Amino acid sequence: MRSVLLSNGKNIESLILDERPVPLPSEGEIRVRMRAHTLNHIDLWVLSGSPAYSVSLPHVMGSEGVGVVDALGENISPEFSMKVGDAVALSPGQGCLMCELCRSGSESLCPSYRVLGGHLPGVFSEYVCLPATRLLPVPPSLSPLSASAVTLAGATAHQGLVVRGGARAGERWxxxxxxxxxxxxxxxLAMLLKLDVFGTYGPEKKREILSRFMDIPLVSHEAPDWPEKILKLSGRPFDGVLDTVGGATIPRILPLLRKGGRAVVVGETTGSPTQFPTRELFGRQLSLHGVYLAHRSDILAMLDWVAKGDLSPIVSDVGPLASISPLQKAYRRMSERDFVGKLGFGWQ
Structure with missing residues (x-):
């Protein structure tokens, strides 16, 4: 079988397609024949040598994927039992499953929480063996790329907006x-939940693409005065802000909130803030939440909405992976932010 390996360096040029033996499932494991994968910013952090994801080389890349059950190991718990041919999604992160946090459904808070492709070997292979606890059922009618797109990015959006942010119909976000x-x-998701949603984007060329998929007010956050522009468009402060950029944007989002408003930060792609507006936080009684990935329940909720046709991820297919070149190009697009939505691929 083929696997995407980070071979002898931590950069895009060090990615290779490597031939490996098809693995055999151990006790409690299920082997999955992978059908589709989507890329995640975690991949870029691994490729750049980020200390948050310190991996040993060679390292199998990737956190997100969907496939079909190919073989079963012994002694699989009936709670997680599946049969050969079932469509499944991989849960990118998992805790110990035994502590109080995991049992209550808050596994991303578990001290043992680890992420595929980041802390652990990834899933960009034609076949993957994983504990049955890491697999989730996928409706067979669902597009593999669409399903893969919500296993991490979509689930994080759900955790941030619904669970931590507590967004309610009629609120402005x-x-x-x-x-x-x-x-x-x-x-x-916000539109589906009947929120009054506004958005920001980077380069101007992304506006036209976004407008094809969502009719919401948009402002480029590359404009120096973007907070003033978005507030003028809104006409009033926001009930909540979900910040997927993080870092330097954090000091600028808190003043956009109403008194008692909520800010949810799910990433840091622009560096750390040079200052933090503490007075804004306590003076106007704001809530600030951090979200690191998501829980199984978030993935299942997003898969359900996609299966019903209520939500359609934007996914650009970079093509079946006959060579490493298309994937290297896709990662360059990611690093240059030259895309909208998600990028994904299948196996030829």
Whole structure:
């Protein structure tokens, strides 16, 4: 079988397609024949040598994927039992499943929480063996690329907007970074939940693409005065802000909130803030939440909405992976932010 490996360096040029033996499932594991994968910003952090994801080389890339059950190991718990041919999504992150946090459904808070492709070997292979606890059922009618797109990015959007943000119908929310993987799914989810949603994007060329998929007020956050522009469009402060850009944008989003408003930060792609508006936080009784990935329940909720046709991720297919070149080009597009939504691929 073929796997996408980060071979002898931490950069895009060090990616290779490697031939490996098809793995055999161990006790409690299920082997999945992979059908589709989507890229995530975690991949870029791994490729750049980020200390948050310190991996040993060679390293199998990738956190997101969907496939079909190919073989079963022994002693699989009936709670997670599946049969050969079932369509499944991979849960990118998982805790110990035994502590109180995991049992209550808050596994991303577990001290043992680890992420595929980041802390652990990834899933960009034609076949993957994983504990049955990491697999989730997928309706067979669902597009593999669409299903893969919501396993991490979509689930994070759900965790941030619904679970941590507590967004309610009729509220006005701003999504910073509406053109990205998490951001565009957060906007689509917000519209589905009947929120009054606004968004920001980066380069101007992304506006036209976004406008094809969502009819919401948009402002480029590359404009120096973007907070003033979005507030003028809104006409009043926001009930909540979901910030998928993070870092330097954090000091600028808090003043956009009403008294008692909520800010949810799910990423940091622009560096750390040079200052933090503490007075804004306590003076206007704001809530600030951090979200790191999501829980199984978030993935299942997003898969359900996509299966019903209520939500359609924006996914650009970079083509069946006959060579490493298309994937290297896709990662360059990611690093240059030259895309909208998600990028994905299948196996030839």
């Amino acid at each position: 701003l999504v910073v970074g509406a053109s990205g993987g998490v951001g565009h799914l957060a906007c689509l």
